Amino acid sequence: MKNDFELLNTWFEDASIEMILTHFLQTYKGRIALASSYGAEDQVLTDMMAKIDPIAKIFSLDTGRLPEETYTLMDQTNRKYGINVEVFCPDKTALEELYKSQGINGFRESIENRKACCQVRKLEPLFRALGGLEVWITGLRRSQSPTRETMQLVEWDEANTLIKLNPLIEWSEQMVWDYINENKVPYNVLHDQGYPSIGCAPCTRAICEGEDLRAGRWWWESSEHKECGLHLKRK
Template sequence: MSINLDVLNRRFENEAVESLLACFLESHKGRIALASSFGAEDQVLTDMILNIDPLGKIFTLDTGRLPEETYALMDQTNRKYGIKVDVYCPDRTALEAMYQAQGINGFRDSIENRKTCCHVRKLEPLRRALSELEVWITGLRRSQSPTRETMRLIEWDEGNGLIKLNPLIEWDEERVWDYIKTNKVPYNVLHTQGYPSIGCEPCTRAIREGEELRAGRWWWENPEHKECGLHLKREKQ
């Protein structure tokens, strides 16, 4: 890795998110993209990126088990901004093999099975999406969960061999929604029904009062396991 992360983080720590994005969108033009799951944070970044560069690249992972509300928002977003978000799907052969091995809902039987499901539906498609990029933009925020508390504004993803940019890492929930309301950004209607974090339909539930924001994701597991693997630090294979 030829970049100095400490220098970059110091340089941009007090910059506006839009300034950070503008700099990276220009310096890595054509080799930078936002990975969107159509959550509130990703919608904020979609709006910012397309205001800076109407040709900015945005992609999503269609796991095949997303809520209908997420697909509706995908369509609404495409129409509002006059774009077509790039869609990456699971490999058919891997998906069929997984069904043969664990059944349709085998992900609930063990953490190992659930991680296999996440690998097939998310990690492998993400690997393909990132393979030609230099910078991966995410909507991660430090306050979302215990597994994200040590993440930085600019990181190096060793497993995928690229820069990982977390522009909203310091934002809180209120700031996200202030931006959405002020700028009339479309959002998933499930957010109004107690779903602050939305993933695959069978792995997501509304949270209860007092629960942390990602408590509704894989709620049958302990908090330290509640990542699909997309944002866990791992060595390059």
């Protein structure tokens, strides 16, 4: 299988993002979806996919603690593209147990608590969202974080047992914003307020000039821990 992915990555090395998306959307039609957190990269992919296949599946995770600006963008995106992004929410019982075990903001007390919160609010809903799929598309870019530097365009996701496609893996932040501006893609207004990476409201802050792009995510933790678990490889 490793050789298969090496061949795919070599094959698509010089291909356009539109060509890559077209190939996978056609090859895996009905068994592929974009996982959107409504970040700038995901909005770029939503725009591209809507032009290639207006009924291509897109889903999102509503953790229950997203910023109001993200909910506004969710509505704007559906209206602009005439789509209905499927939303997955945390399990009610698991969420109630989380509050009982660590309180409202217990995720700040330890990495273990924070990961437990992400498990309930993100990982379990993602597991349900990926059910029946063979490929999930993400907006990951290598330059976003030290934990993403070795990621490839096409990968095998061992944790979720399906193919992960990262069409923008080689893109720079400037390329993302150039596309957004040129194509009038709706984006989260928090980006204009110093938020390059946006997650749950209590776990996201604006960054200062010169800080890493993900410095505003779980800023009380060291950089090597700054993943919720959605994109970490099993060792």
